Amino acid sequence: MKTIHAVVEGIGHGIPSKVLTNDDLSKIVDTNDEWIAQRTGIRERRICTEDETASTLGVIAAREALDHAGIAPDDLDMVICATVSGDMPFPSTSCLIQDAIGASKAGAFDLGAACAGFIYATATASAMIEAGQVRNVLVVGVDVLSKFVDWTDRSTCVLFGDGAGAIVLHGRTDTDRGVLKTVMLSDGGGAEHIKLEVGGSKYPMCSPRHGDHSHHIFMAGREVYRFAVTAMGDACCRLLDQAGITAEDIDLFVPHQANLRIIESAAKRLELPPEKVFVNVDRFGNTSAGSIPLGLYEAERDGRLKPGMVVMTVGFGAGLVWGANLIRW
Ligand code: UT7
Numbered sequence: 540m541k542t543i544h545a546v547v548e549g550i551g552h553g554i555p556s557k558v559l560t561n562d563d564l565s566k567i568v569d570t571n572d573e574w575i576a577q578r579t580g581i582r583e584r585r586i587c588t589e590d591e592t593a594s595t596l597g598v599i600a601a602r603e604a605l606d607h608a609g610i611a612p613d614d615l616d617m618v619i620c621a622t623v624s625g626d627m628p629f630p631s632t633s634c635l636i637q638d639a640i641g642a643s644k645a646g647a648f649d650l651g652a653a654c655a656g657f658i659y660a661t662a663t664a665s666a667m668i669e670a671g672q673v674r675n676v677l678v679v680g681v682d683v684l685s686k687f688v689d690w691t692d693r694s695t696c697v698l699f700g701d702g703a704g705a706i707v708l709h710g711r712t713d714t715d716r717g718v719l720k721t722v723m724l725s726d727g728g729g730a731e732h733i734k735l736e737v738g739g740s741k742y743p744m745c746s747p748r749h750g751d752h753s754h755h756i757f758m759a760g761r762e763v764y765r766f767a768v769t770a771m772g773d774a775c776c777r778l779l780d781q782a783g784i785t786a787e788d789i790d791l792f793v794p795h796q797a798n799l800r801i802i803e804s805a806a807k808r809l810e811l812p813p814e815k816v817f818v819n820v821d822r823f824g825n826t827s828a829g830s831i832p833l834g835l836y837e838a839e840r841d842g843r844l845k846p847g848m849v850v851m852t853v854g855f856g857a858g859l860v861w862g863a864n865l866i867r868w
Contacts, residue, residue: 544717545665549608553599580799584700584824600705616673621656654856656828665718682827689755700824704832795854
């Protein structure tokens with residue numbers, strides 16, 4: 540039997556039009572462009588209006604990815620949405636996207652792995668395709684963390700932005716393109732380091748037990764920074780080992796865009812030259828599950844990613860979770 544490959548046939552993006560610059564932020568909290576740019580590399584980010592949500596951004600990205608792939612919505616077998624900021628606890632955001640795009644024959648589910656969500660979702664989709672269970676899968680990565688940020692906390696509110704990216708994976712036996720390898724890792728011992736406590740079954744939004752527990756994102760920045768620097772490099776080295784290749788074989792590195800210093804330290808460990816490292820954190824900040832597909836989208840649009848190239852993606856986030864994908868584009 541011929542091997543089935545999960546090939547990226549289309550890619551799209553969905554971003555809010557509202558731009559929030561570092562100077563805009565300096566009017567809201569005690570911060571400035573110099574501090575944010577030096578410590579994070581971020582210059583501006585996109586922020587949703589009240590009417591924009593994870594599903595509205597996801598739908599825009601999904602439609603563009605389907606158009607690009609030349610695949611009709613009712614040819615989709617599955618819609619997977621990686622998000623930790625879906626429109627509501629249930630129904631799933633993937634179901635809202637499935638309905639809006641008219642994917643009438645598809646299953647749909649959400650996947651929560653924070654900023655590593657797109658890595659996990661792509662791995663899940665490709666495993667289903669390779670097993671012959673499904674042929675066409677839409678994978679959306681989207682987060683709208685601006686709605687959960689404490690806009691009085693300068694150590695977190697400057698970091699996040701909103702955005703979505705989507706790919707259409709199609710099962711093919713006539714090519715060596717496709718998702719090649721994945722690693723997925725976790726350490727729930729670090730759950731305390733990034734969290735949003737209220738809104739789940741422990742502290743429901745309307746319960747008196749909600750008390751002092753925050754309905755905003757909490758992050759221990761330095762701990763996450765230390766974890767991220769090690770985790771990014773470790774995941775990539777493990778992935779390269781498993782694939783039996785070296786960093787020299789990578790044509791483009793598209794890491795999670797959380798902080799330019801974290802990206803540069805991973806690139807240094809892998810000895811990747813700057814021209815092989817994709818960066819757009821300056822314009823979008825950390826869009827969580829949207830970050831990697833948004834990076835892939837821009838890299839392809841700008842001609843830096845072409846069919847046949849080997850791209851390595853890596854992400855880390857709340858959980859703690861981290862992981863990496865190797866894709867022959
Ligand atoms: O997807 C995963 C999500 N999270 C991450 O990737 C975040 C990882 N962590 C980081 O990126 C960095 O730790 C931060 C960017 C969050 C912080 O950078 P840092 O170099 O670790 O700064 P720090 O937390 O050690 O703070 C240094 C100083 C502090 O002042 P003092 O105590 O030295 O007087 C902060 O109060 O910078 C201050 N500070 C700020 N100053 C101006 C913190 N935030 C700001 C701000 N503007 N926005």
